[in-house]
Amino acid sequence: MYTHYKSALILTFSFLLTACMESESGSTIHHSDNTNTHQNISTLDTELNQQIQARGLRGDPVKNTPPSIYAATSQLGKRLFFSKSLSGNRDTACVTCHHPLMGGGDNLSLPIGVDAVNPNLLGSQRRHKQGSPHHDGGPTVPRNAPTTFNIAAWEKTLFLDGRIEKVDNGIRTPEVDINTTDPRAGVNLVHAQARFPVTSPEEMKGFSHNDKNNQQIREFLAQRLGGYGAGAGQLPRTDYWLAKFRGVFGKPNASAQEVITEQNISFLLSEYQRSQLFMDSPWSRYVRGDKNAISNYVKAGAALFFKDQSKGGAGCARCHSGDFFTDEKFHNIGMPQIGRGKGDLDRDGEAIHDYGRYRETKNEADKFAFRTPTLLNVETTGPWGHAGAYTTLEAAVRHYINAQHAIDNYDWNQLKQPGLQNLDRMKRNTQEALDHDNFALKSQSLNDTEVDQLLAFLRSLTDPCTKSASCLSPWILYDNDTDQDPNGDQLIAIGLN
Ligand code: HEC
Ligand code: HEC
Structure with a gap:
């Protein structure tokens, strides 16, 4: 179930946008993309092709037939x-x-x-x-x-x-x-x-x-x-x-x-x-056979993403699996717990914790576990984590190097919203998750280039339509709508760029 109304024109546009997104990468790390030889290119393509075959990827996760926006x-x-x-x-x-x-x-x-x-x-x-x-x-x-x-x-x-x-x-x-x-x-x-x-x-x-x-x-x-x-x-x-x-x-x-x-x-x-449906990304075109849809730098990020930690990779596909980049299962990865919580008791007996999946199953193995999110368009869905505690994608990725270190050194100033829970409380509550038996991450060393390559790969999962107001316009109601709700309850958003 792949194509909707979007045309070849959008494909061309997305190619240009990808090139431009990579050079505008939000990261402060400078890198050069010309170090790959032809030898490296084909090695990477071969390695990725093996991952794609072994995992049965098709570049298109939707198996049913969703309606058109014009229905x-x-x-x-x-x-x-x-x-x-x-x-x-x-x-x-x-x-x-x-x-x-x-x-x-x-x-x-x-x-x-x-x-x-x-x-x-x-x-x-x-x-x-x-x-x-x-x-x-x-x-x-x-x-x-x-x-x-x-x-x-x-x-x-x-x-x-x-x-x-x-x-x-x-x-x-x-x-x-x-x-x-x-x-x-x-x-x-x-x-x-x-x-x-x-x-x-x-x-x-x-x-x-x-x-x-x-x-x-x-x-x-x-x-x-x-x-x-x-x-x-x-x-x-x-x-x-x-x-x-x-x-x-x-x-x-x-x-x-x-x-x-x-x-x-x-x-x-x-x-x-x-x-x-917004899944027409450079990565999906690569999976469907366009070997030039992503750069070597992105391919290096993809290789890290898919390779197991035991084989020198970052092991991300252990949970972010399949074309939708999720196993639809629940894992405790110790993402920072900010905000009011769901009323679950913390160590001090205060009802400001969030036990995640445990709330449904009452199974200790599900405590602090949240559903693996999809990573399609993840670049555009921040802030990240179940409580939105990471406000840059880079901080969310660096969480995977060493979660304990990430919590100990959590930058409170990244939060743009006033009135969130205090830092000490966040550290205490999140520590409970890090110390719980089911904590699912293993620390790893990823250097700055590898982190940046992973970020470049994550950005290749973006459908360019999600960044284009004109492409999104069929899904939006505007104040010049000629058939507007006469009751005055239509929400015409202000404050968006
Ligand atoms: C053990 C399973 C597991 C592994 C391995 C894993 N993730 Fe995750 N990932 C999750 C879960 C679960 C969440 C949501 C956790 C939460 O919000 O509490 C998540 C959240 C994220 C988010 C935030 C997404 C959002 O919408 O908020 C990003 C980005 C991410 N993971 C990228 C990665 C990358 C990159 C790797 C490899 C370095 C990786 N993940 C490895 C399970 C995993
Ligand atoms: C005040 C903000 C808010 C409003 C208003 C709101 N949502 Fe949500 N929505 C959320 C939050 C927060 C969650 C996640 C809650 C959770 O998982 O416990 C969510 C979850 C969802 C999900 C599930 C997403 C997933 O990945 O599982 C869907 C679908 C959704 N909302 C649709 C709607 C619809 C339809 C409406 C209107 C009837 C609506 N939302 C109104 C905040 C909101």
């Missing part, structure tokens, strides 16, 4: 994704934390959802209102917002602790016991996930809807959009949504109650997100 379902899903009507107090939309122009994330270490000073201001300047009982100004969401790009490629788990996951006969969600099926999960993982952000007070629900349980807030929001039941009269122009839902579901005479349901809303949100 009617994706288009209506986009309007919902950008609508603040889907939050309790009409101040947050999905796009608040997953904007296409920010790599499908929010460019923040930790997200700021409801109760922002300016709800439409996204990116690094977004702040909470001070003073309410729930806000001291710092971010209230405890985990970094992952990208929605290529979300259709996940086959087993969604969320950093995998609390949405495939089980034998269907999909499990946090509303049912482990290993059981949620009958309301919907048709795929992305559909199942889309029902949850509105249930989180910090993300979308808000703090004035505590009287409603998960299902009640979902149904209330559907009623608001459709102007029926308890939601009647909340929006002045529900005819706008009714006409669209009737059209997309081919039911011209359906009532709002029949067609504007929480299931249909979450389905449409998932179709829009599943259309976000």
Whole structure:
């Protein structure tokens, strides 16, 4: 499942961009790319070809057939994704934390959802209102917002602790016991996930809807959009949504109650997100046979990435495996634990820790383990780590040289957001992860050139479309949209470059 509308023109463009990205590498290390002889080139290509064959790589991780962004379902899903009507107090939309122009994330270490000073201001300047009982100004969401790009490629788990996951006969969600099926999960993982952000007070629900349980807030929001039941009269122009839902579901005479349901809303949100396929990278073209798609320098980085540590490589593909660069499993790698945590107890008995996968399985071997992230477009999805503690990709890669050293010498000044947990607390909490039995990394020596080569390889996993506003425009709603929501709840972002 590879091609969508993008043309040969984009391929040419991406080639030029790659060349330019390498010379603009954010690293301070200077390197020369002319030292490779022809002998080296073919040796590297041979070595990489062996890795590609042995690992069965194809350059394309998506096995199902996601919808086009131009499908009617994706288009209506986009309007919902950008609508603040889907939050309790009409101040947050999905796009608040997953904007296409920010790599499908929010460019923040930790997200700021409801109760922002300016709800439409996204990116690094977004702040909470001070003073309410729930806000001291710092971010209230405890985990970094992952990208929605290529979300259709996940086959087993969604969320950093995998609390949405495939089980034998269907999909499990946090509303049912482990290993059981949620009958309301919907048709795929992305559909199942889309029902949850509105249930989180910090993300979308808000703090004035505590009287409603998960299902009640979902149904209330559907009623608001459709102007029926308890939601009647909340929006002045529900005819706008009714006409669209009737059209997309081919039911011209359906009532709002029949067609504007929480299931249909979450389905449409998932179709829009599943259309976000951005995997046409220089590396994928190399895998598919274009040996000139990446430079020798990138090839050297790739060789390090794939080779086992026992054979002198960096051993990254042990976990970042396959065309999607993830095993979809959970590992404790001791990434810095900043922010408020998920309410799990730390050594001092304070409820500001995050046990990761253990929260779901209650298995000690899962404590502090988080799902291996995909590395496609990783260059554009910072800050990095489950709490966004590394604000440069280089710092995230250097974590793998010696995690203990990285935590001991963690540069607190790299955090751009005010109101995060203090440094001593981060060190104590992260030390618990480093000391836990399941800690999964082995220290290694990587010199500056090798780190830089790994970074060059990671940047070769970027689809150039993700860095081009015009290429991304089909996935975005703009204020010159002629069919704009007359209720005024469409989130037109400000603060983005
Ligand atoms: C306030 C910020 C915020 C808002 C608003 C928000 N999200 Fe998220 N989203 C997150 C965070 C944080 C996570 C990771 C949470 C976790 O794993 O525990 C996440 C996870 C996800 C994931 C799973 C990604 C993965 O790799 O597993 C998807 C898909 C997603 N969100 C879609 C949505 C949709 C759809 C909406 C609107 C209904 C939405 N989000 C609203 C912050 C937000
Ligand atoms: C033992 C499994 C494992 C190995 C080996 C491994 N990783 Fe990771 N990687 C992970 C996990 C798990 C995370 C997320 C951890 C967290 O956030 O707590 C991660 C996160 C990352 C991130 C941050 C991504 C993001 O979106 O936040 C980068 C970059 C990364 N790894 C690159 C590498 C590189 C380069 C190597 C080889 C030097 C490597 N990894 C080796 C499991 C692994």
